[in-house]
Amino acid sequence: MRAEWRDILRSTPMRLTLRLVALFVLISLLTFAATWWLANKTLLDAAESTLDVELDELSASGNAAGIIAAVNMLSAKAEPEDMILRYESANGIVGNYREALPGNGLREFDPTDRSDDLSDRYIVKSRDVPGGVLTVGQSADAFDELREVFGQVLSYTLLPTVLLVLAAGMISARRSARRLAAIEDTLDRLRDGDLSARLPGMPGPADDLSRVGTGIDRLAEAQQASTEALRQVSADIAHDLKTPIQRLSVQLAEARDELPNGASTVALDRAEAEVAGIVSTFQSLLSIAQIEGGSPRARFAPVDLSALAATMAEVYEPAAEESGHNLRIDIGRKAKVMGDRALLGQIIANLIENALRHTPAGSDVALTVDGSRLTVADSGPGIPVDEREKVLRRLYRLDRSRSTPGSGLGLSLVDAVVKLHGGTLELQDNAPGLRVEINLAET
Ligand SMILES: Nc1ncnc2c1ncn2[C@@H]1O[C@H](COP(=O)(O)OP(=O)(O)OP(=O)(O)O)[C@@H](O)[C@H]1O
Ligand SMILES: [Mg+2]
Structure with missing residues (x-):
């Protein structure tokens, strides 16, 4: 399962999706940043002109006493939550905010000593006026709201879009992964010699x-x-x-x-x-x-493999004795296989004949049946690993067998019969000797 997901993540559609999502997120964030900066600047400009107007009005009298009077009057009316006023002169500080207020010009200000009637943040502007420094500030709530709106827009549009695109990418990646698996499967079967292998029908539009x-x-x-x-x-x-x-x-x-x-x-x-x-x-x-x-498959019937093997061993007993081989038969679990009795007898005969013919006198030959598994093992020279596939070809014989009678067709026939029965054939090392293992399907 994990491997499947790794494959999907590595697949072309998923890579394309991830790249597109990354590009989309980047472009969206840039657009958002630009919009955010513009909106922020517009708000800030508007706030500054309001503050300028206030400062102009408050300092209109042109002297300290007049400014103190104007500040006191406005402080009495204004809610500190919306607006703060501060006039610092040689006579002390007046206004509704008398704590320290560092900096100058237009700036953001975050009152540290936060009492209930103050806002979280203010946009303040200080100006040198006759007699001292006049500062007017307005609540920065509008900016916080702007920030909130942007956050909401981001999470309501960007996130769902990203998730949707990712899901769509995942689905198409899974689909193409399935198609690829079908193609790989067919290629495997073709490579294994099943030339009738074809791709299964693929649902969905052609791609x-x-x-x-x-x-x-x-x-x-x-x-x-x-x-x-x-x-x-x-x-x-x-x-x-x-x-x-x-x-x-x-x-x-x-x-x-x-x-x-x-x-x-x-x-x-x-x-x-x-x-x-x-x-x-x-x-x-x-x-x-x-x-x-494949035509003889119609003649298939349940065959008692162990009985058949016993018969074949009996048939070859005299020949084995004559050539000086010790032919032995071992029957394990008894089972029936679906097949052609004559052909199955033929492959046992071919394998015993090979063991008698291609191993020196005195060698052991063991015929074993266990369930639907049939093995013929000998203690002769065996077949080198790189020749094991080749001896299954028609007319192929090892160099050392040139002088022994035979045409190199015995194992091809065994292979063909095993394939006809849907079984598997393996040539193994019996150390020393050859061990031929055939696995058939039980009825
Ligand atoms: N038990 C074995 N031990 C060693 N070599 C073997 C054994 N069985 C087969 N071979 C090698 O594999 C080759 C192919 O075997 P195969 O049965 O196809 O042909 P053959 O025995 O030479 O001729 P025939 O057509 O009469 O069976 C043989 O020529 C031989 O070299
Ligand atoms: Mg042979």
């Missing part, structure tokens, strides 16, 4: 990802068609050559009959053995093609 998906589907289709064509050609060749080769073996038999009594048949024997090898190779090629075509 660049679905175009990539369509491209992959087309590629897979072309690949499947050409593989199919190749398969068809090899099957056709095998099929078309079968009859002439069978005729050849008949002709060889006739030639043998026509030989004068006592003549040597060595050359004929060799030719006949060769033809028999060719016939069996073609037969194997044809059956692999047929199995890969």
